[in-house]
Amino acid sequence: MIWTRNLCFAYNTSTVFRFPDLICEKGQGLLISGASGKGKTTLLHLLAGLLNPHDGEIWIGNENLAILRGHKLDRFRAQHIGLVFQQAHFIASLSVLENLVAAGWLSTGRKDREKAQHLLDRLGVGSLAHYKPHQLSAGQQQRAAIARALMNNPIVLLADEPTSSLDDENAQIVADLLLQQAEEIKASLIVVTHDYRLKKYFSQSIHLS
């Protein structure tokens, strides 16, 4: 489970974001919506430990992310957080499967090809494992990216605009898969998006304004 308190981040003195407290139980999904410029991505980066908050707490399990720095933060993120971005970026020179293996290796130090293949199968792109990422369609890439985010059995699964570049059909599939996988591995799923199509899939949501 993940929860925050009094989270605050400032790019400079005029751009200060104060975020409402949020909580997301394991196996649950939380939707964070809001217009552009309201700090959605900033919030997600804070939750992922890619940025350090200026004030407040971020609790994941028994660890306060807000006070972790440098290498410790990198390790924590690698081991416990799964990330999915709007554009599914991959290491272009590696096959889809190798991308998953590399991601797993970066977080655990083990090269687990079987797990990678299993996850790709679970997300319905198992037959594309040996293609290069750019040979996949946008929807297939996003599925592979979700599979990659699951390689380290994350406690928290964070998704930044995962459906914005997808058509309705693929957006629905991706949303379903995210919720379904989060439930399966008992991870807290937080999705930030301005994509209102997603609203109907999530029981809990927060609107940044």
Add this chain to the structure above:
Amino acid sequence: MIPYIARKNITHRPLNALLSLVLLSAGVAIISLLILLSERVRRQFEANLEGIDMVMGAKGSPLQLILSAIYQIDAPTGNIRLSEALPWMQQRLVEQAIPLAYGDSYAGYRIVGTTPSYWEHYGASISQGRAFSEDFEAVVGAVAAQRLGLSLGSTFLSVHGISEEGEAHEHPYRVVGILSPTGKVVDNLILCSLESVWHIHAHALEDDTAREITAVLFKFRSPMPLVQWPRQVAEKTQMQLVSPAVEVNRLLSLIGVGIEALTWLGWAIVALAALSVFVALYRALEERRYELALMRAMGASRGQVVQLLVCESLWLCLAGYVAGLLLSRAGLWAISQAAEREFRLSLEQYGFRWMQEGSLLLAILMVGLLAALIPAWKAYRMNIAQTLQYA
């Protein structure tokens, strides 16, 4: 895993790496070829020089005399009268004096009239047959015998001069002995008695004063003649006495200047290659910013991202180095073929030169590190959140 990804990144866009690879392998090939050649040339020159203190021959260019009398490369400076040389050869301070008489050749291989002490001097022995004892009996060097297909009992007609299409003499030579291989100049010669050479040129053998030879190789018992004789010979006779060591050193230092200039050229190309590796990495970094940020987001440490870029650079450099070494061997083979044909000088030497080529490898890897320095630093300092947000 990191080296694997690095290699994949290079092969994924082979064109980006091509220029770097071509430059690197060209630079390495030039430097390594020069290492091989200069060492081999020096060794060839010095090995044949051993045990010869001075060379006596007709007046002319001292270097030409040395090249013709010791290395059998250049044309001789002319002939000298045996009667004029003999008093010097018989001096007490002379340990050994080997006369050489040129004039003829067979299929481009020189026929040298001399005494058995000539091949003994180079450490060759008769491996088949016996030494010559009669006129027109020949002892053939190991390489010459093999290339010309001569065996015991073979006969051949010599031609006048050292070109392959000279005027043929009528009297055939008969092979009576084959020499063991030595790796020195004697391997490429056909040897016979002095009398054979005189005979074939129809010099009156009855008249001692008309007998001519081309050069005499001297070995002295003391260093005294080295200092005093050259002047005496120059003053009293129509001959010259030359120290091969001095001449060869002069020649090698001349070659050395050329080799040094070419080596600099090689390093200049390597420097260009370094620049090209740097540009390739830098551009790849711009292109792959998001990819690297992603790797960081997935748990790669700063060190691992730096490692990836350094690895890519080192892979490129290593590939260029290996390609360069292969290229240098191919070049050496080509040059060696030409040298064998033109000078009967074997330059083949394909083994790895641990000292010099080992340090070349280290230098190239340093170049790789240097080229990766700035891109790696940029990757190290990368702001992951910003890169991900504005991709």
